[in-house]
Amino acid sequence: MELPEYASDKEIDQAVDKIREIFKSDLKNGESYDEGLYISHEKSVLDEHADTYFNTHHALDNERSHYVLFPRLTAQVSEILKLCHEYKIPVVATGGRSSLEGHFIPTRGGISLDLSNMDAIVHFKPTDLDITVEAGLGWEALNDYLEDYRLMFPVDPGPGATVGGCVTNNSSGTNATRYGAAFANVVSLTVVLADGTVVRTKKRPRKTSAGYNLNGLFTGSEGTLGIITEVTVKLHVKPKVERVAVVPFKTIKDAANSVNEFLISGINLNAIELLDDKMMKCVNDSGETTRKWTQAPTLFLKIGGSNDEVVKSTINQTKEISAQHGSLDFQFASNEEETVELWSARKVALWSTINQGKLKNNDIQLWTTDTAVPISRLPRYLVEVKKAIDDAGLENTLVAHIGDGNAHSFILYHPEEHAKAERIVHDIVKKAIELEGTCTGEHGIGYGKIDLLEEELGLIPIDVMRKLKLALDPQRILNPDKVFRMDPNKKVE
Amino acid sequence: MELPEYASDKEIDQAVDKIREIFKSDLKNGESYDEGLYISHEKSVLDEHADTYFNTHHALDNERSHYVLFPRLTAQVSEILKLCHEYKIPVVATGGRSSLEGHFIPTRGGISLDLSNMDAIVHFKPTDLDITVEAGLGWEALNDYLEDYRLMFPVDPGPGATVGGCVTNNSSGTNATRYGAAFANVVSLTVVLADGTVVRTKKRPRKTSAGYNLNGLFTGSEGTLGIITEVTVKLHVKPKVERVAVVPFKTIKDAANSVNEFLISGINLNAIELLDDKMMKCVNDSGETTRKWTQAPTLFLKIGGSNDEVVKSTINQTKEISAQHGSLDFQFASNEEETVELWSARKVALWSTINQGKLKNNDIQLWTTDTAVPISRLPRYLVEVKKAIDDAGLENTLVAHIGDGNAHSFILYHPEEHAKAERIVHDIVKKAIELEGTCTGEHGIGYGKIDLLEEELGLIPIDVMRKLKLALDPQRILNPDKVFRMDPNKKVE
Missing domain, CATH: 3.30.70.2190 (Alpha-Beta Plaits)
Structure with a gap:
């Protein structure tokens, strides 16, 4: 499979010039255009939108987007994608940038679309037990807002994640045993497709069997099938x-x-x-x-x-x-x-583990695993995992969402121990897969677990995913090189 | 969009001859081949696999499959689909045939694949809180089996439905408020694609974010994207x-x-x-x-x-x-x-409504509605719905899964009142859609609600569905004419 011919630097500049005009034309009366609020080309901003300390796999120096854009409206995202589609510009959507597997590394340059300014509450009627918000709203801010109503959005991943990020990565957290992962809490999504088409997947029924479950498909697709700009999620009444x-x-x-x-x-x-x-x-x-x-x-x-x-x-x-x-x-x-x-x-x-490590060595690195196994197998598995990491001489701590069979080892390692850490993590995942488990209970595949996904599922389900991807994003502009490789025969495209 | 050129009668006969050899070659030592157990061409069997009393839309006289096949193994389903793919034969999978919207009407003839002999329990470890069964096992039989373990499969649609049917239609029932619809209870699926490829979507973790959520996509796809032959579902501990x-x-x-x-x-x-x-x-x-x-x-x-x-x-x-x-x-x-x-x-x-009706007129027909609206709107909606049906002079009763905002009116009508009943049902659905609800909370679209789905979602999401369909079943052999029409411009293809 041939790599698509993405836009040249010059073409990207041309497209961004047009996008600038879109931002300007959307200004309200009297508002003046401040480039920094909409379009950034600054190194520090590009760096921030390429990687984080917490990623298990880091962006190479040349893996930077050309621009970071900060849209404020679904209509703007749509216009941007129309242009990206026309010019074949890679687009990586980001939100809280708290993902751990290099989900937003801009491997092919292009545009990073930072949705964090899209954080409005769009529709809320407490007695319907749902809320519609823009994708960039943080899950913590949402829960703060819901506090007065004694309602909650149950998905609670790491701090900083956005509601859109929770959905696009099918996040969960400590509440999933009782309330399910993001996947089980989506009522409807507004998704902008690769060609700019805006799709509203459902209306607002709490339960429906109306046609293909597009919510189920986009949830967990990690920005590779469409960009989620608005979500309606189920709310739960907090226990009295x-x-x-x-x-x-x-x-x-x-x-x-x-x-x-x-x-x-x-x-x-x-x-x-x-x-x-x-x-x-x-x-x-x-x-x-x-x-x-x-x-x-x-x-x-x-x-x-x-x-x-x-x-x-x-x-x-x-x-x-x-x-x-x-x-x-x-x-x-x-x-x-x-x-x-x-x-x-x-x-x-998590933080206390890192701080503990940093006390001893400021260079300390962290690798967070995220395996899950059938629940009866978890105890034996956890004992084996801990022993494997201990035997390798790496400091580690463990937390498990034990009701879901999902465990995180936090492995500390010095930069020169990277290969060793990687080997251990691979062993941990392999063991989980042997027990009919998964390489990721809630963090997703991103860039870091592409090979592990193949080990877990084999090539056939991934081939189905590839067909779905090509059906919705034939030019492969959305979050390239994530979840799976497009060419099954190539290690690196 | 052109209608695919499906196989001729002669080609279907040829394919079935080959399928017969597959069934024969799978016989165990000493077992003799009994055609009636595997392949049927009898009118009564073809009729039974085309329609039921409970359908809101009935099969025309010429809407019969050429053959009904009764496979016993996923491998047989795969071989059958390989041949159907080669010959371009329409294939409609059936199970309990308790669906209500003409889901299994063989509009293009071809083959009905009756999976009800595939009813084995494949893997069960109670402490994992999941079970793997063949698709043809009834949900009631499954729950009888689980009784001793104080476990339950929470999806409880009409009697007779199979577990595979529950999943392929995203069924729910009275337990969904607490435990979710089928969609929320799927761990993994074995799906045979249109070309015979066998896909196992996941291993057996209770929670995973490993790649696209193929469970979410196939659940509710009504046999149009693949044929589900095995399912691993979550079990719940019965309240003590x-x-x-x-x-x-x-x-x-x-x-x-x-x-x-x-x-x-x-x-x-x-x-x-x-x-x-x-x-x-x-x-x-x-x-x-x-x-x-x-x-x-x-x-x-x-x-x-x-x-x-x-x-x-x-x-x-x-x-x-x-x-x-x-x-x-x-x-x-x-x-x-x-x-x-x-x-x-x-x-x-349900039964008491029908019996009540039949007491007065043995010809009485039943139309079961299945709308859902945001929960705060349900009371007002129910009052309006009852009034509308009463005003039309049609007998009716009502049950509602009130925690999910989902309601069924059972409307009784005489055959000559069909148009009136249809008009009323349309009004009921329209009202639900105006309230941001859905034309189907749990029964699915099938054949009967294709127009209503368009009214509910508009053409854009359906166009996404169409792309997914063509990506996985380019020859359109799987359950033709269901969920949506392939050609958006044609009323009837």
Whole structure:
């Protein structure tokens, strides 16, 4: 398969000149055009839109877009894509740039489309339990806004991610066990296709079987099939009462068996997180929570209900089951303040690992894994994963969305240990795949996991994806080199 | 767009001769070939595979497949499709044939592929909370099997549907409010593409972001993109305790306001169903439940929890809220037997409507609507819908999956009133679309709602669907004339 002939630098400049006129023509009366707010060519801005510290695979020096554009309207995105389609300019949409697998590396130059100025709330009627927002709104800002209504958007990936980013990467987080990943919470999308066509996938029913499930297709397509500019998502009513329990166990296996028993007992937990002993130590060392924690594998549970009695009874039942599985302790928050305090230990997990590493070596690098396996296999798998990383002599901590079988090892390594870290990560993924699992439970494929996706699914499903891609973006301008390679025979195109 | 040149009768015969050899070669040692078990050309079998009483649009006399095939293995489906691809033979997959919109009408003749012999359980490990089954297994049989494990497959459409049918039509039912539609419960699919390629979409992680969401695409594609032969679905742990409450109200609005308050209070209801006064009368008249019910708009609620105390407390809270909204009564089951008894009234709703109609006129026809609207709009919508049907002088009853905003009017009409019924149904759908709803919450488009889908979404999303269809089935052999028309300019191709 031939590489498409993308636009020359000169053609890109020409297109951007036209785009400038579009931005200008959309100015309101009296507003003056400030180039920096719409179009950037500055090195620092191009750099920021190419890579982050957290990426497991980094952009090469020449992997920079020619321009970063900051549109404000779906209509502008549409006009931009029409021009990019005409000139064959690669376009990489970005939002919070908190993805971890090089999702937004502009491998072919062209244009980075930063949607973060598109952050309006478009339509909200609390009693419909949905909200329509522009793609660039942060998931945290959305939840802050919903707080007064006791509603929530349940997808909670890393801080900084946008709602559009959550959808385009099918993100999830700690709430997915109870409320599902992004995929399960999309009502409708506005998507701009590669040729500028604006598609509204659905109206606003909470449930529908009306035609192909375009929501399901665009969700998780990582900006390679279309650019999502507006999303209508399901909202969930926050539990009237919700408490956090923190339960350390002697071993991961004990903790996992306990979780299994919770599930079998039909206890509705709103989150089930596991932090390993090393993670708990990092949390303690970070000093970011007021309590000091037992340094043992620990479950963080969210227990919710419609009244105090329900929650109290559930806590008691949970405590009893934990004790039967050898819990070392059972702390639970007795009010909302304590709930926030207890959950904060889970929240600081990633940062405390990095800080711990940086204390020793400022050059320290981080590799976040994201495997998931069928849930019964998780305990054995976690033990093997930890041993593999330890045996390689790399510092690591672990958190798991244990109710979903999804685990993150945070592996610290020095730059010269990159090859070793890569090898270990590959082993971890291979093991997950052998257990019928996945190389990514929630972070996506991006640039970094293209080979792993092939190992996981084989070439046939990827060939189907390729056909879908070519059907919707025949010129391959949308986020090139992501998810899979277009030419199955070539390592690098 | 030109209609593809499908195979001639003679070519179909030739292909079926080859298929016969495939079936024969797959026989086990000593087994003899019984044509009737694999290939049928009998009129009664062809008729059965073309239409049902329940369809809102019926097959014309010439809309019959040439053969009905009964494969037993994915490999056979693959070989059959390779031949159909080679000969350009239309293929319509069928299962329980309980769909309502003419999903399996063989408009272009060819082959009906009856998957009901593919009903094996392929892989089951209860602690993984998933199961892999062949597509032809019934959802009821699956749930019977899971009973011993206190697990459930939550999708509960009409009786007779297969698990594969549930997925291919994105079915749901009374449990969807709590557990989501089929779409949210698919882990992995084995799909045979139009050219015979066998695709396994995923491995078996409960959560994944590995590549395009092919599960999301094939779920709800109604056999037009590929034929699903095996599915891995999520299972849910049955609530340890679950009780049914039956709560009549003076008006639909009171009932709906009560539901709204349940939701806002964060009460986790496992099902929220509304039956109108006429439906309750039918249930009473049917004599199929031992109790006699108040003939008023009535909520049927499933209230579950992990222990008696939790459920009791939730029932009390639910009762209190209902009373605040003017409930006329509040009956709840105090044990499992009574729970089944109370829920049975909901279960017999459809049949009792038909029987009621047939008592008066044996020729009576049934039209089942399936609109959904944003949930806050449902009460007003239901009142308008009932009035519209009443004003037209057609008998009707109503059930609503009120937590999802999804409602079914069962409209009875005499054959000569077909045009009137059609007009009313169109008005009902139009009203739903005006309220940002959908023409189908769970039954799908099939053959009967192609025009309504256009009204609902407009032509742009359908054009995207068309591109996807042509990318995966360029010869258009899979379930022709369903979901949308290939040529946007033609009413009939």
